[in-house]
Amino acid sequence: MMAHVFILATCRNPALLPATLLVFQTLRTGFPTAGVTVIGNALEGDALAAVRAACGQTGATFANEDATIHDAWVDRLVLRQSAPFVLVDTDMVFWESVEGWQLIHPLAGGHQLPWYEEYSACVYRERLHTCLLFVDPVEVRRRIAEWAGTFRTAPWRPQIELVRQSVQPRLNKCPVFCDTAANLYNAIGGQHFTARQQSAYAHLHGGTWVDICQPHLPAAPDLAAAHAAVFQNIQVAREFHQREEDYKAANRKLHADKF
Numbered sequence: 001m002m003a004h005v006f007i008l009a010t011c012r013n014p015a016l017l018p019a020t021l022l023v024f025q026t027l028r029t030g031f032p033t034a035g036v037t038v039i040g041n042a043l044e045g046d047a048l049a050a051v052r053a054a055c056g057q058t059g060a061t062f063a064n065e066d067a068t069i070h071d072a073w074v075d076r077l078v079l080r081q082s083a084p085f086v087l088v089d090t091d092m093v094f095w096e097s098v099e100g101w102q103l104i105h106p107l108a109g110g111h112q113l114p115w116y117e118e119y120s121a122c123v124y125r126e127r128l129h130t131c132l133l134f135v136d137p138v139e140v141r142r143r144i145a146e147w148a149g150t151f152r153t154a155p156w157r158p159q160i161e162l163v164r165q166s167v168q169p170r171l172n173k174c175p176v177f178c179d180t181a182a183n184l185y186n187a188i189g190g191q192h193f194t195a196r197q198q199s200a201y202a203h204l205h206g207g208t209w210v211d212i213c214q215p216h217l218p219a220a221p222d223l224a225a226a227h228a229a230v231f232q233n234i235q236v237a238r239e240f241h242q243r244e245e246d247y248k249a250a251n252r253k254l255h256a257d258k259f
Contacts, residue, residue, distance in 0.1 A: 002099060003084040003134060005036040007060075008073050010090070010208050011047035018231040019207030020047060023092040024054035025234060030094025030201060034086070039073070040064035071180040074130060075163040078184070081137040089131040091207025093230070093237045096200045098132070105191035106136035106143065107184065110198055115248045116255035119216045122167055122177035123258055127185045128192070131203040143188040162187055174258040202237035204230060205244065220247060 011020040027036065038060045043051055048064060055062035074087060086099075101108075109128030117124040148159060162184040168176045206213045210223050217223070221243065229236045252259075 002034050003086045005031050005034050005060075005086045005088055006077060007036065007038045007088050007090060008041055008068070008070055009038050009043060009051045010041040010070070011043060011051075012208065013211055014045075014047065016208050016211065017047055017050060019091045019204060019210070019227060021050055021054055021090070022204070022207065022231070022234075023088060023090045023094075024058050024060075026092075026094040027058045027060070027088075030088075030092075030097060031086075031099045032097055034099045036060035038062045041073075042067035070130075071163060071165045074180055075161075078135060078137050078140060078163050078181075081135075084134070084136045087130050087133040087135065089203060089207075091204035091227075092131060093202040093234050094200065095202070095238070098197070098200050101134070101197065103134050103191055105189065106139035107133070107181075107188065107190035109133040109190065109193060110203075111192035113248070113252075114259065115251045116174070116258050117177055118218065118220065118251075119213045120167070120177045122175045125168075125176050125178045125182040125186065127179055127182035128190045129203070130180045132193075132201060133181070140184070140188065144184075147187045198241055202240045204237065204240065 007023065009020055011017050036055075036058065038051065038055050040048060040051055040062065043064050052062055052064075054060075077085060077087070107128060109130065109132060112124070112127050112129050114126050115124050116122075144162065153159065160183060163181050165180055166178045166183070168178060170176060204223075204227050206223055207227055210227060214220075214223055226236075226240070230240075
């Protein structure tokens with residue numbers, strides 16, 4: 001069965017609408033035949049009209065729902081869906097089809113090593129990035145149960161949130177930021193995309209909230225300017241993955257004392 005694609009379309013700042021719409025330019029390059037469901041995150045006005053039109057042009061099903069946040073939305077999909085699905089961010093560009101990839105683990109995505117995340121001022125926990133994440137939810141839930149069986153618990157001892165974001169304290173050390181599904185990856189593992197698979201797409205990072213995060217990223221490239229260049233010419237995004245890897249490698253050396 002071909003996995004269904006789910007996209008949460010958020011536009012909290014009208015000036016960043018191009019980041020909400022970007023994926024639709026190449027959606028059918030990445031997923032030529034897959035079913036696609038786009039959930040509007042309480043979209044209004046021009047953003048609602050634009051996303052609805054883009055869905056019509058790409059053959060995606062659209063539903064505008066009440067406001068949510070991304071990690072809560074992902075959590076619901078992981079816990080409730082009964083068929084394989086793919087999470088796709090809106091600030092994505094696809095260079096070729098990814099829907100035929102043969103994946104052997106129920107969780108597969110681009111691997112992110114720990115680094116010092118300057119926006120949160122935390123060490124970023126290792127995970128698979130959710131910008132493009134393949135999930136077999138039934139098998140994921142089975143493996144969660146298997147993992148939970150490796151330790152003893154009690155009715156009054158709640159299990160840690162595996163999908164939702166959290167910040168975990170460390171005494172006299174830099175806190176750890178667990179981004180969406182970071183704890184899930186650390187509980188059940190996952191399949192890392194190969195370098196060849198990574199080259200099939202690009203992700204802008206922070207596309208729909210760059211106005212919030214950019215002022216807190218003094219060592220990072222000017223993301224807003226880089227995103228604007230992509231909106232003018234998507235080919236610019238081809239260099240993004242390597243630039244990100246170079247930045248994070250330098251970041252880990254610069255902030256080695258925080259790990």
